[in-house]
Amino acid sequence: MAFSPEVIAELKSIVGPDRLLTSREDLVAYSYDATWMESPPQAVVLPKSAQEVSLVLKLANRYKIPLAPRGAGSGLSGGSVPQKGGIALSFTLMNRILEIDTENSVAVVEPGVITFALQKEVEKHGLFYPPDPSSLKQSAIGGNVAENAGGARCLKYGVTSDYVRALEVVLPTGEIFQTGGKMVKIATGYNLRQLFTGAEGTLGVITKITLRLLPLPKFRTTALVPFADVETACIAVTKIMSSGLLPASIELMDTFTMRCVEEYRPVGLPLGAGAMLLFALDGNYQQVIEAETEAVAQICRDAGALEVRVGKSAEENEKLWEARRAVSPSLARLRPNKFGEDISVPRSALPQIVREIGDISKRYNLPIPVFGHAGDGNLHPNILCDRSDPEEMERVRGAAAEIFRAAVRLGGTLSGEHGIGLLKKEFMEEALGAEQLAFQIRLREYFDPNGILNPGKLFPTGKSSW
Numbered sequence: 001m002a003f004s005p006e007v008i009a010e011l012k013s014i015v016g017p018d019r020l021l022t023s024r025e026d027l028v029a030y031s032y033d034a035t036w037m038e039s040p041p042q043a044v045v046l047p048k049s050a051q052e053v054s055l056v057l058k059l060a061n062r063y064k065i066p067l068a069p070r071g072a073g074s075g076l077s078g079g080s081v082p083q084k085g086g087i088a089l090s091f092t093l094m095n096r097i098l099e100i101d102t103e104n105s106v107a108v109v110e111p112g113v114i115t116f117a118l119q120k121e122v123e124k125h126g127l128f129y130p131p132d133p134s135s136l137k138q139s140a141i142g143g144n145v146a147e148n149a150g151g152a153r154c155l156k157y158g159v160t161s162d163y164v165r166a167l168e169v170v171l172p173t174g175e176i177f178q179t180g181g182k183m184v185k186i187a188t189g190y191n192l193r194q195l196f197t198g199a200e201g202t203l204g205v206i207t208k209i210t211l212r213l214l215p216l217p218k219f220r221t222t223a224l225v226p227f228a229d230v231e232t233a234c235i236a237v238t239k240i241m242s243s244g245l246l247p248a249s250i251e252l253m254d255t256f257t258m259r260c261v262e263e264y265r266p267v268g269l270p271l272g273a274g275a276m277l278l279f280a281l282d283g284n285y286q287q288v289i290e291a292e293t294e295a296v297a298q299i300c301r302d303a304g305a306l307e308v309r310v311g312k313s314a315e316e317n318e319k320l321w322e323a324r325r326a327v328s329p330s331l332a333r334l335r336p337n338k339f340g341e342d343i344s345v346p347r348s349a350l351p352q353i354v355r356e357i358g359d360i361s362k363r364y365n366l367p368i369p370v371f372g373h374a375g376d377g378n379l380h381p382n383i384l385c386d387r388s389d390p391e392e393m394e395r396v397r398g399a400a401a402e403i404f405r406a407a408v409r410l411g412g413t414l415s416g417e418h419g420i421g422l423l424k425k426e427f428m429e430e431a432l433g434a435e436q437l438a439f440q441i442r443l444r445e446y447f448d449p450n451g452i453l454n455p456g457k458l459f460p461t462g463k464s465s466w
């Protein structure tokens with residue numbers, strides 16, 4: 001149902017007619033993210049300032065209109081899907097890098113800046129913004145902060161929250177405030193910037209972000225190491241991580257995943273192997289990096305690696321990392337849909353969890369390729385399926401629940417980096433426990449008394465959303 005003429009007139013008076021979209025085509029374009037979830041908003045609003053966001057939120061509160069903040073829509077949990085209609089608040093026009101402050105090693109950006117664009121820009125100053133979700137050429141920094149995005153380099157460098165120095169936030173009720181600053185240390189009150197980071201756009205709308213930057217490492221090597229099976233590869237990961245070495249990345253692909261990637265973007269992956277690890281090591285001294293790469297290679301050989309291929313050129317290495325980033329789209333071609341899990345377990349539990357995922361795949365008769373950030377213990381078992389088949393979807397639900405429960409039993413959790421959104425909210429009570437869940441729900445209600453921001457997401461609402 002369309003908004004009333006009063007609401008449309010008020011929205012127009014805030015952002016002007018050009019930045020308010022209501023045509024059917026526009027509403028469809030803002031109705032989905034990278035999951036199978038889909039639901040159109042009643043209007044799309046494209047703000048250009050925190051003040052405009054504040055006015056839109058005040059209006060949404062007055063009329064009790066649901067509102068879904070939206071970065072680039074690359075989310076894998078349905079977070080930006082306007083499930084209850086209302087307003088899609090898109091940050092594509094707030095996409096300026098406002099400042100690169102080399103003295104304080106920070107960048108100040110608007111939420112719509114694309115992750116890769118920021119990385120390239122800071123590199124011109126010899127600086128480094130490490131968080132690198134595989135979607136980095138699509139995702140926006142605001143979405144990264146809201147999801148606390150990770151990526152391959154997070155093994156050595158940490159996730160998005162490790163880089164958030166300050167945020168400008170508009171509360172659901174419309175107040176604008178700053179939390180944090182350019183300084184390194186803050187022990188002044190609650191650490192609200194961390195609370196908003198990873199809150200999936202349920203506590204406030206982020207309108208400006210100050211990000212910590214590091215010096216850009218001068219040298220980087222890449223090594224591709226095939227193994228006979230996934231378990232052996234996972235055992236090698238724990239051996240490396242307890243050896244005193246710290247690669248920037250250790251990524252895992254099973255043989256199913258490798259085959260899909262090769263069909264989609266051939267780069268010569270070792271298709272005869274049961275699994276492969278892809279390593280990156282970086283630093284400022286070439287000899288040190290080469291010696292460390294050889295040390296990693298030796299541990300892999302001792303752990304049963306079939307061979308060790310160290311990349312010979314930056315171009316060759318980049319192709320391998322492009323192939324890694326192509327995993328998700330290449331799997332998406334195989335079946336009409338995929339349910340992407342994002343479990344996170346202590347690294348020592350990796351061999352056990354991959355064994356259990358293999359068993360679950362057989363028992364439920366569903367293909368479940370496994371890949372992910374093995375160094376972090378963060379895996380993405382993807383259940384390939386067809387949503388139009390209700391019997392198959394019952395099996396998907398069963399398999400997804402079993403994988404998640406296995407992760408929890410092994411000391412892990414439901415999501416490492418993709419967030420909960422709509423896709424996994426029904427498992428939240430098991431993930432957090434009833435008491436903590438109730439506390440988190442109360443906290444959200446305190447921030448958002450009228451329940452307008454991303455309603456129906458993150459916490460269970462009694463019925464499943466898929």
Ligand SMILES: Cc1cc2nc3c(=O)[nH]c(=O)nc-3n(C[C@H](O)[C@H](O)[C@H](O)COP(=O)(O)OP(=O)(O)OC[C@H]3O[C@@H](n4cnc5c(N)ncnc54)[C@H](O)[C@@H]3O)c2cc1C
Nearest residue numbers: 071072073074075079133134140142143144146150201206
């Ligand atoms: C091929 C592919 C690979 C991926 N690889 C990774 C990976 O390696 N690591 C990883 O962590 N993720 C990965 N993702 C998931 C996704 O890209 C990340 O979650 C990313 O952070 C989402 O950014 P976005 O701008 O697209 O956000 P959106 O999808 O638009 O939104 C995500 C959430 O953030 C909220 N939000 C957006 N902007 C704001 C704002 N300004 N204020 C408040 N809330 C806001 C939305 O409401 C929603 O809840 C991948 C996705 C794809 C499609």
